[in-house]
Amino acid sequence: MTIQTTTHLNFRGDARQALELYRSVFGGHLVINTYADVGMPAELPGADRVVFGLVAAENGFRVMGYDVPGRAEGSIVGGGSTRRENGSTVTDQALFVSVGSETLDELQGYWDALAVDAVVVEPLAASAWSAGFGMLTDRFGVTWSFGVTAAEA
Known part of the structure; x- marks a missing residue:
């Protein structure tokens, strides 16, 4: 039996840009689904934000990310320095x-x-x-x- 862990990062509105960067750095493929893709009316604020994002590369790199609902300012949730x-x-x-x-x-x-x-x-x-x-x-x-x-x- 094997398991796999994948870091899941929570963003405040910039998950798409972060995941695009990580794909450009580590390669692989990028999957992005927005809140609108899973049923939120497209005209609502935030419908274009990421509800599910994944970068997966054959070199073993994997990371997930999404935009938490609500507040858009700031960066990664739980950030710091x-x-x-x-x-x-x-x-x-x-x-x-x-x-x-x-x-x-x-x-x-x-x-x-x-x-x-x-x-x-x-x-x-x-x-x-x-x-x-x-x-x-x-x-x-x-x-x-x-x-x-x-x-x-």
């Missing part, structure tokens, strides 16, 4: 999305694409515990942790 301070990561965010690969070269391309208009928390570089580690908060308020993982024996 993450920063480095005195050699430690300080955050009030409930989650990070973690991306791992066996090589720094593979991670670097994803990092470079996602880093556009992002806040770099920790540059992607060799660390005491990994051949590559970095953190950034993208333009939608999602914090990503990148790390080179050891090859399994």
Whole structure:
């Protein structure tokens, strides 16, 4: 038996733009369904927002997202900030999305694409515990942790 987990991100009106970015970075296919697609009258405010969104790539990347009903300002629901301070990561965010690969070269391309208009928390570089580690908060308020993982024996 196997299971699969997929991060589900909750946005306040910009789920479509975030999911389009993630697809452009990680590849794969994008599925978007709006509230209107599932029966909300198209003339109502918010009917064009995302009720179900998915990016799935053959490289293993998967993320879901949707726009929570109601308030549209702000970014990711439950957002906050993450920063480095005195050699430690300080955050009030409930989650990070973690991306791992066996090589720094593979991670670097994803990092470079996602880093556009992002806040770099920790540059992607060799660390005491990994051949590559970095953190950034993208333009939608999602914090990503990148790390080179050891090859399994």
